Structures are given as structure tokens and as C-alpha cells.
Amino acid sequence: AELLARQEQRESNARTYPRNLPIAIAEGTGSFVRDVDGNVFIDFLTGAGVLSLGHNHPELVEVVARQASVLVHGLDFPTPVKDAFIDAQLSMLPPTLRDEMKIHFCGPTGANGVEAALKLAKVVTGRSEVISFQGGFHGSTHAAMSVTGLVSPKAPVGNRMPGVHFFPYCSAAHCAEGLTPDSCLSDCAGFLERSLRDPNGGIPLPAAVILELVQGEGGVVPARKEFVQRVRELTRELGILMIVDEVQTGCGRTGTWFAFEQYEIEPDVVVASKALSGIGLPISLIFYNRALDQWKPGAHIGTFRGNQLAFATGAEAVRIVRRDDVLANVRDRGEQVAERLAPLKNQAWVRDVRGLGLMWGVELADPATGKPATALGKAVQRIALRNGLILELGGRHDGVVRMLPPLNVTAEVLDTACDIFLDAVDTALK
Ligand code: PMP
Secondary structure (H helix, E strand, O other), X not given: OHHHHHHHHHOOOOOXXXXXXXXOEEEEEEOEEEEOOOOEEEEOOHHHHOOOOOEOOHHHHHHHHHHHOOXXXXXXXXXHHHHHHHHHHHHOOOHHHHOOEEEEEEEOOHHHHHHHHHHHHHHHHOOOOEEEEOOOOOOOOHHHHHOOOOOOOOHHXXXXXXXXXXXXXXXXXXXXXXXXXXXXXXXXXXXXXXXXXXXXXXOOOOOEEEEOOEEOOOOOEEOOHHHHHHHHHHHHHHOOEEXXXXXXXXXXXXXXXXXXXXXXXXXXXXXXXXXXXXXXOOOEEEEEEHHHOOXXXXXXXXXXXXXXXXXXXXXXXXXXXXXXXXXXXXXXXXXXXXXXXXXXXXXXXXXEEEEEOOEEEEEEEOOOOOOEOHHHHHHHHHHHHHOOEEOEEEOOOOOEEEEXXXXXXXXXXXXXXXXXXXXXXXXXXX
């Protein structure tokens, strides 16, 4: 309480997590954190989806210590550890892309990667319009926020990057709102196609389409596969770059290294960040087809693009993911969540339970009005916290309670967490 009060006095009012999760964290190990009072929690927020191998994975800690005594900051010079990181990252791409893709290091955060991707698309195409989707989240810097399809973070800022056009995002979760899957697909994809093909339709040919394949902050909303594939065909035909924002879905979160593999598409640009280092060190990058490498020297730079600690742990994290078959664990544990949370579907206030791999959301809505049950979501989060489980909220009105467990979480810990989750929903509804 003392640290929270001191924080309120001295830090920005924009802080978010401790408002709903009023704890001060002392240490983390694997799937657990301990607060300064000694209480232990299962951490299914994992640094906003960053800690793919949990807190302080011992092998990664060792790598940090070793690398810290060798080299910490390397600007964009080549270094052996960066070279190993690039090898590891390219090796995780599908075989058809491994030799086709180049990497650009963008700065420490996901938003830096999004900025670079948008700029690259403008440089390559010589165009400036961008298509994005309702409900998407891409970051808090100016352009990344401008392509974010959630109004509340943008509204207070006034003018944003011009030339961004939002289209409806097609997902099974949205089809439930009175549309059939077929009509939803033809509505969403058809509307986009007609708008892009109409030479006088008000939208000049864009440089890029940017999207998440599973909207994370938007409430764990997976895009319909057919929709994504139609977007891919259309963008390819019209010479528009398809940027896939895998900042949250990437590095194994959905059960494949990148979610685009499950959608069976090859994007032109992939943005990755959060879990790249495996242990929470800041790093972001974009992968893009080498034909797109049309930057002029100095066209997109930044001081913090050479975090040698993140390169070292990132390469080691890939080795661990392979050695321990972490992606199989993501898929198995994902099925476990699906089974354990299935009974929630019988609750009148639960509108949907959905997820992919280890990215899960329970959407709560008032059965009488259909409106997002924001207060109920907060109550579930608060009760779960009291009982030792840290959960995240999301969705347009925070009506979705989210779980982002470490990708190497054990079946036992996941079971305990599901018990706490189910009990929290029950208790909140009483
Ligand atoms: N894109 C997506 C899909 C994200 O989920 C996030 C962060 N939640 C970002 C971009 C922005 O990343 P950062 O906060 O590191 O700038």
C-alpha cells in the first residue's frame, strides 16, 4: 500500500496495471510473482505477454550475466551475438520464407516496430494511405496509435496521422452478433474489396494493410481464416503491402512460432517484439521480403537497436523452445484451458470463451442488454487476485478477462489457475 501510494504521488496518472491489480512486485520465478508483503501469485499477465518462458528462466539469467560482462550495447554494429540471434529467428520462419526475409531492428518496443513497418510500406510503394481494422491495437506512439482501431486511447490526442481507413474485422466472435459466418465474411471482405477496387470510392490505393491475426488488447478476437486469406489475395493483386502485427501473437503464443503460419499466408512484413528475448528485455524488429529493402542508409534509425542482452537471451530462448518442445506445450495447455473453461459457456453472463494456443479470453456481457459487463470483468479480476491469480482485462470496454500464461506453464499450475478463474466468475456473479 505504501509503494502504491508513493507511486500515485510521483508517477504519471497514465499508469494502468496497478489500478486494477494493486500490488507491488518484489520478485518473479517461472509462473509466479511474489509481492513485497510476501504473497505469491500465479502470473498470467506475464508482463503483458512478454515473459514467454516465465520470470527469470534460470538458463536465460545465466546468459544475461555472461553477456553483461562481454558487451551490453552495440548500436547497429554486427556482433557475434546478434548474428546468432538473427540465425535463430530466421530458423523459426517457415522454410519458404527463411531465405526471403530480411530483419530490421527497430528500437525497444512493439510500437517502434509498427512505426518502422508503416514507414517502410510508404517508402516502398510511394503511397501514404493505410488500411487498418476496428478493434485492433498497435501501440501508443503517434502513427501506431493512429492505426489503432480502438477509440478511447486516441480520442484525447486530436489530429492523428492522416490517411488511415478502418474496416470491420471479420471473426467468428463477431459473427455471433446476428450475422451468419457466410454473411459476415461477405460483408467484411466484400466491403473491403469493393472499397479498394472502386477507383473513385474515396480511398486512394493504400501503401499497406495492417492487422493482428488475433486481436489481443481488443479482447482475444481471432480473425476468420478465410477473411485473412482474402485480404492476402487482394493486397497481393493490388500491390498493397500486408503488415501482420505479431507483437503479441508472435514467438509461440498461439502454438506456432507465428500465427500467420496457421492462417496459411505469407505476409510482406511481420512485426515482432514482446517475447523475442524470452525474459522481458526490450527489443523489436520487422521481418520483410528482401525485395522490399529499399531504405536509404539512415532512413530509419534509433539508438537502442543493439541490445546485446536481448540478442543473447533471444537466441537461447529459441534453443530452449526447440529443446523442450514448448510449442507442443502451448497447444496441449491451450486444449486444457478450452476444456476447463468450457463450463463457463453455460453462464448467462458469459458471452464467449475463446482463444488460440495460450492466449485466452472470456467475454462477459449483460444478458439483458448485450452490453459488455465491464464491472463484472473487474470484479472477476479482483477476486482472482485475492485468491492468487493475476489476470488481464481487454476488449473494447474491458469486458473480456484474459489469460496470457507463460508458454512453458505446467498442467498443474494451469489447473490451479483455472480453478481460481472459475471460482472468481462464480463468486462475482453471486
Ligand atoms: N501491437 C500489439 C498487437 C500489441 O499487443 C502491443 C502491446 N500490447 C503493441 C503493438 C505495442 O507494443 P509496445 O507496448 O511494446 O509498444
